Amino acid sequence: RSSTHIRAQGRVDAPQASSTMARRYDSHTTTFSPEGRLYQVEYAMEAISHAGAAVGVRTDHGVVLAAEKKILSKLLETGTSSEKMHKLDDHLGVAVAGINSDANILINSARLTAQRYLMTYQEPVPMEQLVQTLCDQKQGYTQYGGLRPFGVSFLFGGWDKNCGFQLYQSDPSGNYAGWMATAIGANATAAQAILKTEYKEGMTLLEAKQLATKVLKQTMDSTKLEAEKVEMSEVGWVNAETKENVEYRVLQTKELTALCDEANAEAEAKAAAGKK
């Protein structure tokens, strides 16, 4: 298809008198630009960079997911459902960054996939399988149908019998990768840089939670970290000695407050030492 043919289809949106080349190629999600880019996918990632940050840290004892809540209002009914953290199955959870309504569709789809796998094979779905199935779905929206991509990035944390504890990140293009520690959402690059220096092998689950809190504090807008602004979940052993079952668990306010206070105190001490 030549570019003239596309223009002739009478798209009402893109104004012809525009400066950049990008405009001609960005209204069709399923077309490449001359530079070989998929603009809609990139714009989707741009949307995510405005969403609340989410950080994931993997250890040999569990995976920690932490996220910054963007919707903060006293009028909000909190209830039991969470803004950023969702359980996909007993051994798997996700943290979301991006458009929440898009995320809900994909989360529902992931839950169904996990249950269908469990039904057929009578064992919990291996993490990479689930991530791949979800990413295949996301990829479909970049190649077929002319629908816009999902404006969501996910951090998957979980466990399976074959590979132990794992952390995966996926983005609107349908690409995914396994990580030891990573971040998505606002200030993700800054968060990644901090993780690169601070992450160590052989951390305990508590150290991972402390690291995640620290990273969140440094990338969030506010100076002091408060438990109401943060959500954290973990996938870890139910009993650390017997190592029989893993469970996905959302951290309670008490534990969160303790972690936030610790991070705040550490930052203050550092600042005071720096001033001297």
Next chain:
Amino acid sequence: RLETRARRGDRSRRNSIAMSIMSYNGAAIIAMVGKNCVAIASDLRFGINQQQTTAVDMRKIHKIHDHLYVGLSGLATDQTTLSQKFKFRHNLYELRENRKMKPETFAHVVSNILYEKRFGPYYAEPVVAGLDPETGEPFITGMDLIGAMAPTTNFVVCGNNEESLFGVCESMYKENLEPEELFEVIAQCLLAGVNRDCLSGWGGVVHVISKDKLITRTLKGRMD
């Protein structure tokens, strides 16, 4: 014709299968209501083609969540598939609604799943027993293979020899029994009820579910 079949070595297929597909494997299940508790019990026999006992550790009662159990009688393969389907539906319910299913709700789901196959049914008859996750109120119901519920406040039975099971339950059941007493009653009912049925028996399993406690015991009965 019989001789022809015998010559082909097909002796076992003479009459058995024509009888009833619900009698192919064999089962006996009872559920009873006590004081703030429910009990559900089943036998452990697994037979093939009625005459051959193949296993004596066949669990027919499946856990849905801590306070909800479902027992299935009838064709074993349908028992297995149905229990897996129920688990599937409950897992999704728990993920979406963030709470565990009430027994009545679950019973309606079971009924729905069975009725979907109204004109080509699953050959299994379930018994649902559980406590309301919030109030702790007991609930039991039995169902036929196409999902007709029959909730009661005392006991339900299902299996190959329902008449015997009904008989023993009618005589031995009392209302408002404490968990240990209920265990005793339901265990005796099961063991007595399966004695007259060659397709069920070979031991039993009893679960007594109360708000904070679960009693699970295996029964030793006549192994025949």
